Amino acid sequence: MRETYTITELTKEFGVSTRTIRFYEDEGLIKPIRRGRTRLFRPSDRVLLRQILRGKRLGFSIAEIKEIIEVYKAPSGEEGQINLMLARINEKRDELEQKRQDIEDTMREMDEAEESCLGRLAELGVSQ
Amino acid sequence: MRETYTITELTKEFGVSTRTIRFYEDEGLIKPIRRGRTRLFRPSDRVLLRQILRGKRLGFSIAEIKEIIEVYKAPSGEEGQINLMLARINEKRDELEQKRQDIEDTMREMDEAEESCLGRLAELGVSQ
DNA sequence: TGCGCAGTTGACTTTTACGTAAATCAGCGA
DNA sequence: TCGCTGATTTACGTAAAAGTCAACTGCGCA
Numbered sequence: 001m002r003e004t005y006t007i008t009e010l011t012k013e014f015g016v017s018t019r020t021i022r023f024y025e026d027e028g029l030i031k032p033i034r035r036g037r038t039r040l041f042r043p044s045d046r047v048l049l050r051q052i053l054r055g056k057r058l059g060f061s062i063a064e065i066k067e068i069i070e071v072y073k074a075p076s077g078e079e080g081q082i083n084l085m086l087a088r089i090n091e092k093r094d095e096l097e098q099k100r101q102d103i104e105d106t107m108r109e110m111d112e113a114e115e116s117c118l119g120r121l122a123e124l125g126v127s128q
Numbered sequence: 129m130r131e132t133y134t135i136t137e138l139t140k141e142f143g144v145s146t147r148t149i150r151f152y153e154d155e156g157l158i159k160p161i162r163r164g165r166t167r168l169f170r171p172s173d174r175v176l177l178r179q180i181l182r183g184k185r186l187g188f189s190i191a192e193i194k195e196i197i198e199v200y201k202a203p204s205g206e207e208g209q210i211n212l213m214l215a216r217i218n219e220k221r222d223e224l225e226q227k228r229q230d231i232e233d234t235m236r237e238m239d240e241a242e243e244s245c246l247g248r249l250a251e252l253g254v255s256q
Numbered sequence: 257t258g259c260g261c262a263g264t265t266g267a268c269t270t271t272t273a274c275g276t277a278a279a280t281c282a283g284c285g286a
Numbered sequence: 287t288c289g290c291t292g293a294t295t296t297a298c299g300t301a302a303a304a305g306t307c308a309a310c311t312g313c314g315c316a
Contacts, residue, residue: 007293018293023274036282038293051237054230059187062273068234071241079252082245089242096231096238102182103224103231106196109179110224113199114217117210124207136262146263151304165311166263189302 004033004040013046014053024052027062029069058099068092132161132168141174142181152180155190157197186227196220 007018024030025039030048032039041049048069055065071092075085135146152158153167158176160167169177176197183193199220203213 017275019274019276022294027273037295038282051234054233056273057187057230058227058234059185072237074241074244074248077248077252079249082248082252086242086245089238089245093235093238096235099186100228100231102185103228105182106179106186107221107224109200110217110221113202114214116202117214117217120202120205120210121207124205124210134262145305147304147306150264155303165265184303191302 002043004042005046007032007039007041010041010046010049014049016053021049024049024062027066029062029066058096130171132170133174135167135169138169138174138177142177144181149177152177152190155194157190157194186224 005013007021010016010021011018021030025032029052030041030045032041032045034040051069051072052065055068060068067088071085071088075081133141135149138144138149139146149158153160157180158169158173160169160173162168179197179200180193183196188196195216199213199216203209
């Protein structure tokens, strides 16, 4: 496992711009360490970036992704805090479940559209 | 099944503003009929609106949702057109599959976070 | 017939998530 | 020491997806 990554290494690996990565830092999503002025990304920053991009693909806003990332972090040991965190986890799970359902529904309609296309192709094949 | 719906009926049912619905019309996603100047939405428009909002929840842009809606519509009978449509369907399916995978991954991490929380709660319970 | 309400149009504004450009800096190989 | 390469900071720009506001219209009804 590498110690650190430069910003351009990460842009190449994930297909995003330096601007994007710095923007996520500004938003408080990642906190790379510095050597002088230049950023050095640890493996944990890389994991975070992967999670951020995953969240983006699912249509979560930066604010929502921030919330999700907060959830991943272990909460401070206090009982109230932990229960609050458990509640948040369930909220996020519900949102994900909704998205999962949306995907299933869309997939089903794709299947129907495909069937219809194949049916039409068959007709054309027969009539030729 | 109702014949038509007014715009406010749909805003209430789907929790969106009239501006939003008119915006989707401007973008060519729905084409309600008119009685004079006022819009009348048929059941098919309502179905379209449902599909649009589903697409939005999944993080598709209006342009992408437009593409998906095009896919639902049966293509013109020509063979080339139908094959093109089949290719598009598979593209969209791949995107959905990616999202599905992203959901699974996020769900798993949620589970881990929950485990960790429950573990901490157990520790607290024991030590009391 | 006058009022209020629901609907429409058009223009301007806002928020989010970056893109882009300019100026600056730090290391390093010739 | 020069110049290049890659990184940084600051600031302005922008596209998408609506929000907001103002002015107008038509209709049911008291």
